[in-house]
Amino acid sequence: MARLQLSLACGDYDLLRPLLDGTVRAEGIELVCVTLPSPERHWRMLRHEEFDVCELSLASYLVDRDRTDRFTAIPVFPHRRFRHGYVFVRQHGPVQRPQDLEGCRVGLRTFQNTAGLWVRGILQHEYGVDLRRVRWVAQDEEDLPLDLSPRGIRLERVPAGRNIDQMLLAGELDAVIYPEVLPSYRRGEAAVRRLFEDYAEREKAYFARTRIFPIMHTVVVRTAVLERHPWVATNLLHAFEASKRECYRRLQDPRRVSLAWFLPALEEQQRLMGPDPWAYGFEPNRHVLDAAVQYAFEQGLTTRPLEPVGLFAPSTLDQPPRFVE
Numbered sequence: 183m184a185r186l187q188l189s190l191a192c193g194d195y196d197l198l199r200p201l202l203d204g205t206v207r208a209e210g211i212e213l214v215c216v217t218l219p220s221p222e223r224h225w226r227m228l229r230h231e232e233f234d235v236c237e238l239s240l241a242s243y244l245v246d247r248d249r250t251d252r253f254t255a256i257p258v259f260p261h262r263r264f265r266h267g268y269v270f271v272r273q274h275g276p277v278q279r280p281q282d283l284e285g286c287r288v289g290l291r292t293f294q295n296t297a298g299l300w301v302r303g304i305l306q307h308e309y310g311v312d313l314r315r316v317r318w319v320a321q322d323e324e325d326l327p328l329d330l331s332p333r334g335i336r337l338e339r340v341p342a343g344r345n346i347d348q349m350l351l352a353g354e355l356d357a358v359i360y361p362e363v364l365p366s367y368r369r370g371e372a373a374v375r376r377l378f379e380d381y382a383e384r385e386k387a388y389f390a391r392t393r394i395f396p397i398m399h400t401v402v403v404r405t406a407v408l409e410r411h412p413w414v415a416t417n418l419l420h421a422f423e424a425s426k427r428e429c430y431r432r433l434q435d436p437r438r439v440s441l442a443w444f445l446p447a448l449e450e451q452q453r454l455m456g457p458d459p460w461a462y463g464f465e466p467n468r469h470v471l472d473a474a475v476q477y478a479f480e481q482g483l484t485t486r487p488l489e490p491v492g493l494f495a496p497s498t499l500d501q502p503p504r505f506v507e
Contacts, residue, residue, distance in 0.1 A: 188214070206424045241474075242294055257400070266304070270375070290320045290359050314333070
């Protein structure tokens, strides 16, 4: 029988590479894979529904799911990242501690991106920052239109021809929350520093206390595909899980990674987070998803608190595959 051909847009990650290079195949499915950077991939899926299967921003998926059911997720989370290290401030500016952000102008790439969702949630719940007292300034157009006024959140747009990194250096912003390392910081600009310079230790303590490894992206399937071929959801979940297992196997060979102390870092991760920190499946991630949907509602991304279990194809919730050492 012919395999069902589906397009997949995703990032080029070690967790996904066995699926991308054909080492792992989804049963009954021929995936036509396109690797794209996150902003372009998310935009093309949310604005134009260009792909059958897509690695998508969790925050944007929550925004869309609040309004439509055109996409259905499977509990696969190929991109996670701790976020304490992605708040940047001026070296001699007014922000010396998280509470100082109140009353200040804080730049974002977009309000909707998942990095901002998690950082704002952490600032509010871990450090007591009132998000309504921050003047938010977004650089790019949102993937989906937002109305934040019901939550009392003020959002401005960066003037044409400017960006938030320039504005931070010029003193027009007091802080920036960015999905990646801010370009000026990466260049070694002395005028910029991290708000949490001990971010790695804070992130380890945060995980030890909450067991939250923040989910950035999930994988969604066009609902129309699942209506025609409901078996696709579970078969894709199994394939992504198999790809992850193969990635873990490859990581045992330090020749694959050009880091002098790669194995000690891997061993520390296993000691702190267990054998499968990138767990797929709903139940192992319920507490992380609970936090994400709570933050999305509090921050005005959704009009109601979404029920996490309703975000995923029902067939993927019964008994997700488990990693076995």
